[in-house]
Each structure stands twice: as C-alpha cells, then as structure tokens.
Amino acid sequence: VTNRTFTMIKPDAVEDGHTGAILEKITASGFRIVALKKTQMTTADAEEFYAIHKERPFFGELVEFMTRGPIVAAVLEKENAVADFRTLIGSTNPAEAAEGTIRKQFAKSVGENAVHGSDSDENAAIESAFHFSGREMF
Numbered sequence: 001v002t003n004r005t006f007t008m009i010k011p012d013a014v015e016d017g018h019t020g021a022i023l024e025k026i027t028a029s030g031f032r033i034v035a036l037k038k039t040q041m042t043t044a045d046a047e048e049f050y051a052i053h054k055e056r057p058f059f060g061e062l063v064e065f066m067t068r069g070p071i072v073a074a075v076l077e078k079e080n081a082v083a084d085f086r087t088l089i090g091s092t093n094p095a096e097a098a099e100g101t102i103r104k105q106f107a108k109s110v111g112e113n114a115v116h117g118s119d120s121d122e123n124a125a126i127e128s129a130f131h132f133s134g135r136e137m138f
C-alpha cells in the first residue's frame with residue numbers, strides 16, 4: 001500500500017551542505033515529495049516533538065542539537081514508505097548503518113545522525129501534522 005512518512009534533514013547535515021544530496025537520494029529511491037520546508041525548531045517544539053524520549057539521558061543533548069540550526073522537513077509518499085524509508089536511512093548509529101544508506105554516508109554519530117524517519121504510520125501522521133498544515137501537503 002502507498003503511504004506516507006515524515007523526515008527531517010537534521011541541523012548537522014543542513015550545516016554541512018548535504019540537503020540537496022540527501023533529497024536527491026530520497027527521490028532517486030522512489031519517494032515523492034508531498035511537502036517540503038526549511039525551518040528551525042524552537043526548544044518548545046523539540047521538547048514536544050521528542051516528548052517520548054523525555055526520560056532518556058540524552059534528551060537535553062537531543063533538544064540542544066535539534067534546535068541549533070535549521071532543519072529541512074518533508075512528507076514523503078511511496079509504496080511501503082515508513083519501512084522503506086527506514087531502510088534507506090540506516091541504523092541510528094552510523095557505525096552500524098549499512099553501506100549505501102543515508103546515515104552511512106552523512107551521519108557523524110548516534111546523536112548527529114543526519115536524518116529522521118518516522119517509525120510507524122501513526123507517528124508519520126502525527127509528525128507530519130506537527131510541521132505542516134493540510135494546505136502545505138500536495
């Protein structure tokens with residue numbers, strides 16, 4: 001089934017000028033861009049977006065990182081989008097990411113790992129709605 005996922009190109013990858021290369025890899029892998037914008041998360045935004053990780057020891061570092069510069073947020077559509085996008089980005093830890101994945105190519109560490117990908121259809125919808133209104137999705 002065709003479905004949607006949500007991604008962010010994180011501040012590390014945007015800072016390093018990898019936005020175009022990452023978007024190219026995404027579209028070349030068969031994902032259609034439904035919505036796209038460059039934006040910067042506030043501390044309140046990041047705390048809400050990552051609320052599920054609130055009790056984790058790395059939460060403060062995660063919020064600090066995700067707010068330090070602009071991100072590029074996108075909604076993507078493809079058959080089996082959520083699972084296929086997670087395959088395309090690779091493991092959270094780039095040391096464990098498979099050859100050919102976005103994180104293998106662009107991530108620096110488990111924290112600064114270049115891209116986000118939703119982990120379920122439900123979270124994809126929640127995360128897309130967090131960043132985009134209905135009239136920004138096509």
Ligand code: CMP
Pocket residue numbers: 053058061062092110111112113115116117
């Ligand atoms: P992601 O899986 O997209 O969403 C949760 C993020 O928390 C994860 O990417 C990393 O950026 C971050 N994260 C996960 N584990 C750690 C860790 N051990 N140290 C720092 N950041 C982490």
